[in-house]
Each structure stands twice: as C-alpha cells, then as structure tokens.
Amino acid sequence: xxxxxxxxxxxxxxxxxxxxxxxxxxxxxEVTRGEIHGLVGENGSGKxxxxxxxxxxxxxDSGKMTVNGQDYAPHxxxxxSQRGVSMIVQEINTLAGLTVAENIFLGQEHLFTKYGFRNxxxxxxxxxxxxxxxxxxxxxxxxxxxxxxxxxxxxxxxVKASYIKPELLMIDETSTALSHDGRDEMYKLMKDTRARNxxxxxxxxxxxxxxxxxxxxxIMRDGRVVDTVNAKDVDEDKLxxxxxxxxxxxxxxxxxxxxxxSDKVVLRTKGLTCPGHFENIDLExxxxxxxxxxxxxxxxxxxxxxxxxxxxxxxxGDVIIGDKxxxxxxQTMHAxxxxxxxxxxxxxxxxxxSIADNxxxxxxxxxxxxxxxxxxxxxxxxxxxxxxLSVKMRDVDQxxxxxxxxxxxxxxxxxxxxxxxxxxxxxxxxRGIDVAVKAVIYDLLTKLKDQGCSMIVISxxxxxxxxxxxxxxxxxxxxxxxxxxxxxxxxxxxxxxxxI
Amino acid sequence: xxxxxxxxxxxALAPFxxxxxxxxxxxxxxxxxxxxxxxxxxxxxxxxTLVLVCTGVFGVMxxxxxxLSCGTVVCICCFMVAKVCQVNIFVGLVTALLTGIGMGAFNxxxxxxxxxxxxxxxxxxxxxxxxxxxxxxxxxxxxVPAELYFFDEFWYKLPLVLVLLxxxxxxxxxxxxxxxxxxxxxxxxAAIFSGINVRKIKMISYTxxxxxxxxxxxxxxxxxxxxxxxxxxxMMFNSMIAxxxxxxxxxxxxxxxxxxxxxxxxxxxxxxxxxxxxxxxxTTQAFIKGAIFLFMVILMAENVKxxxxxxxxxxxxxxxxxxxxx
Numbered sequence: 094x095x096x097x098x099x100x101x102x103x104x105x106x107x108x109x110x111x112x113x114x115x116x117x118x119x120x121x122x123e124v125t126r127g128e129i130h131g132l133v134g135e136n137g138s139g140k141x142x143x144x145x146x147x148x149x150x151x152x153x154d155s156g157k158m159t160v161n162g163q164d165y166a167p168h169x170x171x172x173x174s175q176r177g178v179s180m181i182v183q184e185i186n187t188l189a190g191l192t193v194a195e196n197i198f199l200g201q202e203h204l205f206t207k208y209g210f211r212n213x214x215x216x217x218x219x220x221x222x223x224x225x226x227x228x229x230x231x232x233x234x235x236x237x238x239x240x241x242x243x244x245x246x247x248x249x250x251x252v253k254a255s256y257i258k259p260e261l262l263m264i265d266e267t268s269t270a271l272s273h274d275g276r277d278e279m280y281k282l283m284k285d286t287r288a289r290n291x292x293x294x295x296x297x298x299x300x301x302x303x304x305x306x307x308x309x310x311x312i313m314r315d316g317r318v319v320d321t322v323n324a325k326d327v328d329e330d331k332l333x334x335x336x337x338x339x340x341x342x343x344x345x346x347x348x349x350x351x352x353x354x355s356d357k358v359v360l361r362t363k364g365l366t367c368p369g370h371f372e373n374i375d376l377e378x379x380x381x382x383x384x385x386x387x388x389x390x391x392x393x394x395x396x397x398x399x400x401x402x403x404x405x406x407x408x409x410g411d412v413i414i415g416d417k418x419x420x421x422x423x424q425t426m427h428a429x430x431x432x433x434x435x436x437x438x439x440x441x442x443x444x445x446x447s448i449a450d451n452x453x454x455x456x457x458x459x460x461x462x463x464x465x466x467x468x469x470x471x472x473x474x475x476x477x478x479x480x481x482l483s484v485k486m487r488d489v490d491q492x493x494x495x496x497x498x499x500x501x502x503x504x505x506x507x508x509x510x511x512x513x514x515x516x517x518x519x520x521x522x523x524r525g526i527d528v529a530v531k532a533v534i535y536d537l538l539t540k541l542k543d544q545g546c547s548m549i550v551i552s553x554x555x556x557x558x559x560x561x562x563x564x565x566x567x568x569x570x571x572x573x574x575x576x577x578x579x580x581x582x583x584x585x586x587x588x589x590x591x592x593i
Numbered sequence: 594x595x596x597x598x599x600x601x602x603x604x605a606l607a608p609f610x611x612x613x614x615x616x617x618x619x620x621x622x623x624x625x626x627x628x629x630x631x632x633x634x635x636x637x638x639x640x641x642t643l644v645l646v647c648t649g650v651f652g653v654m655x656x657x658x659x660x661l662s663c664g665t666v667v668c669i670c671c672f673m674v675a676k677v678c679q680v681n682i683f684v685g686l687v688t689a690l691l692t693g694i695g696m697g698a699f700n701x702x703x704x705x706x707x708x709x710x711x712x713x714x715x716x717x718x719x720x721x722x723x724x725x726x727x728x729x730x731x732x733x734x735x736x737v738p739a740e741l742y743f744f745d746e747f748w749y750k751l752p753l754v755l756v757l758l759x760x761x762x763x764x765x766x767x768x769x770x771x772x773x774x775x776x777x778x779x780x781x782x783a784a785i786f787s788g789i790n791v792r793k794i795k796m797i798s799y800t801x802x803x804x805x806x807x808x809x810x811x812x813x814x815x816x817x818x819x820x821x822x823x824x825x826x827x828m829m830f831n832s833m834i835a836x837x838x839x840x841x842x843x844x845x846x847x848x849x850x851x852x853x854x855x856x857x858x859x860x861x862x863x864x865x866x867x868x869x870x871x872x873x874x875x876t877t878q879a880f881i882k883g884a885i886f887l888f889m890v891i892l893m894a895e896n897v898k899x900x901x902x903x904x905x906x907x908x909x910x911x912x913x914x915x916x917x918x919x
Contacts, residue, residue: 402786404786440782440783443776450775450779461768464767465768467767468767508787
C-alpha cells in the first residue's frame with residue numbers, strides 16, 4: 094500500500110436515496126493529503142448530499158468510507174470532527190439563542206466541564222483566542238450569536254470548523270454569503286489546511302474560485318462522478334461542458350456595447366433613507382436600462398432593493414414610478430414593479446404549493462372576471478407562462494418544492510413576468526444557480542430589456558454586473574459612492590477599489 | 594405522468610372512500626339499522642351544526658392558524674338567540690349574528706393586528722366567553738322562545754345550510770380571496786412579498802368563521818330548546834377531528850380542499866351516530882374519537898407519507914428514475 098500512503102480519505106460506492114431521488118448514486122472519491130479538491134456540478138447533482146454524508150450530517154444508504162486508512166462511519170458531526178473531518182454548510186448553521194462561544198464549542202463542551210459544571214469563563218477565553226487568530230477582533234464571545242449579521246455568523250462558523258485543525262475540511266458554497274474580506278478569510282483557512290498537509294473539499298459555483306485554488310477537480314452530474322481532473326489540464330469551457338454534459342459557449346453575458354439608453358426615467362428615488370442601512374439614496378432608472386447595484390453585502394444595497402419594493406421598515410424619502418409616488422407593496426406592484434428576492438425559498442416562492450399557484454398569485458386581477466376566477470383558465474395561463482423560460486417540470490400541478498434551485502428561480506421570475514411587470518428589482522438573481530440556468534437568466538435579462546422593461550440588478554458578483562448592466566452604481570456604507578457605465582474595459586479591480 | 598395524475602386523484606378521493614367505508618362498516622355492525630332512510634335524515638340533521646362550524650374553521654386553518662374559540666362562539670350566539678329573541682325575534686337573530694361576527698373580528702384583530710399567535714389569542718377568547726357565559730346563565734339554562742321551534746324542520750334547514758356552503762365553496766374556489774387564503778397558508782412571507790394583504794385575508798377569514806358559528810349557534814338553540822354554558826362547546830374539538838377525517842392537511846396551505854369540512858363532518862356524524870346506535874357509552878366514544886384524531890394527524894403528516902411510500906417501494910423492490918423529480 095506504499096503508493097496509497099498519500100491518501101487521506103477514500104469514499105467507495107456511496108449511495109443515498111431520498112424516496113425515489115437518487116441523490117448520490119454510487120460515488121467513489123479519493124482525497125489525497127495536501128490538496129484542495131474542487132467539487133463542481135449543476136444544481137441537484139448531489140455535491141452537497143455527498144459532503145453531508147462525509148460530515149455525518151446524513152447517513153449513507155450504503156458505501157464504505159475510510160479516513161487515514163481506518164474505517165470511518167460517523168453518526169453525527171461531533172463524531173466526524175473527532176476524526177478530524179469538519180464542514181461548513183451552505184445554509185446558516187448557528188443556533189440562535191446561544192452565545193458565540195457556545196456555538197463555536199457546540200458538542201465540545203466536555204473541554205470546559207468539570208464535575209458537571211461548565212466553566213464559561215474558560216470557554217469564552219478560548220473562543221476569544223480563536224476569534225483573534227481569525228482576525229475577528231470585533232466579535233465578542235459572550236454575545237448572543239443572532240446579534241451578528243449573516244456574514245459574521247458564517248465567519249464564526251469558519252472558526253468553529255477550523256479550531257479543531259481538521260485534516261479534512263469541507264466547504265459547501267460558502268463564498269456567495271461572504272464579502273471580499275470574508276472570502277479572503279476563507280481562502281486563508283483553505284491554504285492553512287493545505288499547508289498542514291490536510292485536505293480541503295470545496296463546492297463552489299464560482300468556477301474562477303475553483304480554478305484559482307483547486308489542485309484537482311471532481312465533476313458530478315445526476316448523483317454520479319463524471320470525471321476527476323487536474324485543474325491545470327482543463328479550462329473553464331471544458332469544465333462547463335463536463336458539468337452539463339454538452340458544450341456550453343464561453344460567453345453567456347450580452348455582448349453589445351454603447352447601445353443608447355432612453356432618456357425616459359421610469360423610476361426614481363428621492364432621499365431614500367433607512368436608518369442603519371442606507372442614507373439619502375437618489376437614483377434614476379431609465380426605460381430599457383439594466384442598472385446594477387454592487388457592493389459588499391453589508392453596504393445596504395439589498396435593503397435599497399427592498400425599500401423600493403416597499404417592504405423595508407422605517408423608510409423615509411420617496412419612490413416615484415412614472416410620475417406617481419408609491420408607498421407599500423400593493424401600490425408599487427400596481428405601478429408595474431416586481432421584486433425577485435435574494436431569499437428565494439422563503440420570500441419568493443410557496444414551496445408546498447403547485448407551480449400554477451405560484452405563478453397565478455400575482456396575476457389574480459388579470460385572471461378574474463368580476464370576482465369570478467375560473468380554475469381552468471388559471472391552469473391554462475400558468476401553463477402558457479412557464480413556456481417562456483421552459484421550466485423543467487412534470488406539469489404545472491407539480492409542487493415548487495420539488496424543483497431544483499435553477500428551476501425554482503425560473504418560476505420566481507415567471508411569477509412576475511406573467512403579470513406584465515415593466516420594472517424588475519432582482520436581488521442576486523443567480524444566487525446558487527448552476528451555469529446552464531445562469532445563461533438562461535442572463536439571456537432573459539437581455540430579452541426583457543429589448544421589450545422595454547427596466548431592471549435593477551443587485552448582486553455581489555461583480556463580473557455578473559459588468560457583464561449584463563448598462564450602468565453600475567457602487568454602494569458603500571449605505572451610500573452610493575460611484576457610478577460606472579457599461580464598457581468592455583471595465584474591470585473587477587476598478588469597482589472593488591471604490592467598494593472598499 | 595399518468596401515475597402522478599392517478600396519485601393526485603387518489604389523494605382527492607381518499608376521504609370520500611373513507612366515508613363510504615365508514616358507512617358500510619356501521620351498516621354491517623348495526624345490521625342495517627344505520628342506513629335506514631329515517632336514520633339518514635337524522636344523520637344529515639345532526640351534521641348541519643357541525644358542518645357550518647367546520648367550514649368556518651376550515652378557512653382559518655387553511656391560513657395555517659387555529660380557532661379554539663369556535664365552540665364558545667357557538668355557545669354565546671346560542672345564548673343570544675334564546676335571550677334576546679324573548680324580547681323580539683328579529684332583533685334577537687340579528688344580535689346573535691352580529692355577536693358571532695364580532696367575536697370573529699376580535700380574533701382577526703388579535704391575530705393579525707396585534708400579531709398574537711392564533712393558538713393563544715383564540716384560547717383566551719374561549720376563556721373570556723366561558724367566563725361571561727357562566728356569569729350570564731347564572732343558574733338554570735335559558736329557554737328558547739317557542740315561536741322559533743317551527744324552523745327546526747329538516748326542509749327549512751337544508752336550503753339554509755346548502756346556500757351557505759355553496760357560497761363558501763364559491764368564495765374558496767372561484768375568488769381571489771380563496772386562492773389568497775391557500776397561499777397565505779403555504780408561506781406567509783412569500784404571500785406578503787407577492788402583494789397579498791395578509792392582514793385583510795386573516796381578518797376576513799376569522800370574521801366569516803364567526804358568522805358561520807353564529808348560524809350554527811342558532812341551529813343549536815332551536816334544536817335543543819335551551820342555551821346552557823356547555824351548548825355547542827364540544828364543537829371546537831369535533832370540528833378539528835372532522836377536518837382531519839376529511840383529509841385536511843396538517844398546517845393548512847395550498848393543498849387544503851373544500852371537500853374536507855363537508856366529507857369530514859359527515860364522517861364524524863356517521864361515526865357518532867353509529868356508535869350511539871351500537872350503544873357505546875359517551876366516555877368510550879370520547880376515547881375512540883381521540884384515538885382516531887391522533888391516528889389521522891399522524892397519517893396526514895408529510896414525513897410519515899414519505900416513509901410509508903418509500904417503505905412500500907423497498908418491500909416491492911420498485912425502482913424509479915431520479916430524473917422523474919429533477
């Protein structure tokens with residue numbers, strides 16, 4: 094077994110079914126010491142499920158796992174971390190109501206417990222030490238965790254995953270929740286682990302990130318491993334082709350430059366202010382324009398989007414659509430504006446309702462004759478609406494919760510398009526979506542633009558903004574600090590400079 | 594594709610099938626006594642009060658909320674009919690109706706404007722009314738004026754109840770209100786983000802539930818002839834059992850079907866009636882109903898369904914493609 098001495102972990106013939114879905118369907122994967130191993134694939138290809146099996150969050154239906162040459166079958170993630178395996182999950186995984194230190198040492202309380210009593214002071218001191226090491230000097234160990242923002246909580250999770258000095262660190266699509274600083278922290282953690290001769294398994298939809306850090310890349314599709322390649326041997330197009338199983342052209346952003354924008358202003362804000370989030374926002378959206386809002390996630394840009402739609406509390410200042418001042422969601426919608434939330438599953442969609450229900454919900458006024466609604470007409474309407482974006486589904490009676498992330502987003506967009514919305518506010522429209530659907534959405538943005546619709550696209554992905562927007566506003570600390578016009582020479586670095 | 598369609602039809606028809614099975618079961622157990630025409634008429638007569646409350650509660654529960662006060666609202670409306678009708682029949686009936694609507698609106702106010710959890714808010718109202726009724730009905734039950742008895746006639750009550758039910762069905766299935774109710778029930782936040790005035794929907798649902806409870810209270814009054822502290826109060830628990838029997842999904846939402854209150858309350862009454870013919874004591878009846886309720890709640894739970902269906906698949910070794918879902 095001399096040639097295997099460099100193998101840290103081996104996972105053989107892993108299976109996991111959810112009902113009739115074969116989430117992980119016979120995967121074999123080998124992780125060598127001192128490598129950052131990328132795991133890529135479309136939504137629903139089984140990447141996250143595979144990692145959750147390794148981390149002990151879920152139990153595999155069958156399969157053999159070895160770590161350091163010994164059998165490994167964790168019952169939960171505490172057992173996994175005792176074997177040097179830890180994971181940062183995609184969702185927020187901190188427990189509200191507990192303090193920062195309690196969250197960090199969750200499942201490890203025995204470190205501070207003597208005669209059944211927990212030494213909280215010692216725990217807080219230790220937490221302080223680890224937080225400082227990670228450069229999080231401002232976070233207090235004894236503060237309740239829900240007082241911190243999502244990003245900070247994510248960073249605390251990183252501290253939690255790293256203080257045990259894991260041999261195998263797994264990161265599931267975390268960078269989308271982080272700002273640039275946070276990402277740097279994550280990259281540092283990955284590199285440290287590699288330097289210790291440990292290994293990292295990284296899931297990311299951001300292929301640049303994958304290429305920048307990974308030594309080897311495993312591509313998954315439909316619960317199976319398609320191939321494992323050396324990062325040096327492939328390029329982005331090749332990787333995309335492997336992910337979706339067919340050729341994908343390298344450009345999926347629009348390619349026109351210098352197209353004139355109409356002078357007609359369809360939406361303007363005047364002195365829009367929300368204490369604690371943003372101040373004095375004056376912006377103008379022209380007809381047929383794609384306006385980008387970029388910045389760090391804490392910069393207030395998400396809240397600006399929400400305030401325009403009329404859902405943020407304590408907002409002063411005016412939102413004017415056309416020449417009418419609007420207030421509250423109903424008025425805003427009536428004036429022709431639609432909002433696609435960043436938090437798709439909670440705020441945009443009804444997971445336990447059918448696709449038809451989800452689409453029709455904003456179109457009731459259009460569908461009803463007097464007060465009468467015809468169920469048949471509603472079904473037909475939904476059926477026709479889904480064709481525009483070719484939602485992959487059984488039929489419109491299928492539950493939205495059963496769809497994959499990308500298809501869910503298509504439904505969320507269709508819901509507003511079917512209504513005849515003229516102005517869209519889209520918050521992170523491609524968040525957690527695979528390349529194939531991303532391309533569809535970028536395509537749609539251009540199409541909507543051609544139809545004279547105007548859009549505000551809020552995103553942390555600067556390349557995306559550069560790729561699709563006519564104009565980009567940069568927000569920082571709740572203010573608009575810079576403006577860039579669409580140009581082939583616009584680079585990410587330029588924008589980053591004004592962001593921070 | 595056909596398979597999923599079949600499954601959907603199956604889910605929709607299951608409560609009806611349950612009803613037929615239940616009727617058949619009692620027909621055998623009682624040697625046909627339960628399916629005599631006279632008994633059937635009696636059965637439907639017994640269903641009237643429950644089905645109205647059930648329909649009201651159905652609306653509220655579709656929103657994912659609860660109405661624990663419905664039984665006592667029936668009680669106070671029953672009391673209003675008995676008491677105020679002694680002065681003037683017309684005024685009495687209107688007072689009763691307004692009381693019901695007012696109680697419902699109060700529930701709507703506490704849950705949607707004050708944002709109290711519906712479980713607590715309606716429980717509080719239940720206690721308030723019970724306290725009030727104990728005060729009002731000090732010692733003996735109040736007798737309903739004899740002039741009202743003429744209405745306690747099957748062929749008068751049937752059209753009244755039918756009209757109300759058809760109206761409710763129309764509202765639920767063919768208007769914005771009904772669809773919005775289902776959507777609020779399946780995800781309140783997304784409903785707000787879709788421009789639905791959730792407060793208004795909650796307010797209307799509770800108010801309508803109150804109104805239906807008032808009509809039910811009227812029927813209880815003329816049927817029993819008296820208004821006591823306990824009149825109609827068993828309706829709270831009975832309506833919940835009936836709804837689950839009728840296949841109402843736990844937690845409400847988009848899958849709520851209007852057949853649930855209708856089939857459910859009929860099933861409940863068949864059960865009640867059958868057990869009575871068999872001479873089962875009321876304490877044993879309570880035990881049986883509680884057990885059935887628990888069983889139905891477990892059966893309706895989503896995770897149990899998945900567990901059962903995947904278990905069946907494992908036993909029969911059926912394999913389906915993952916692509917069917919993705």
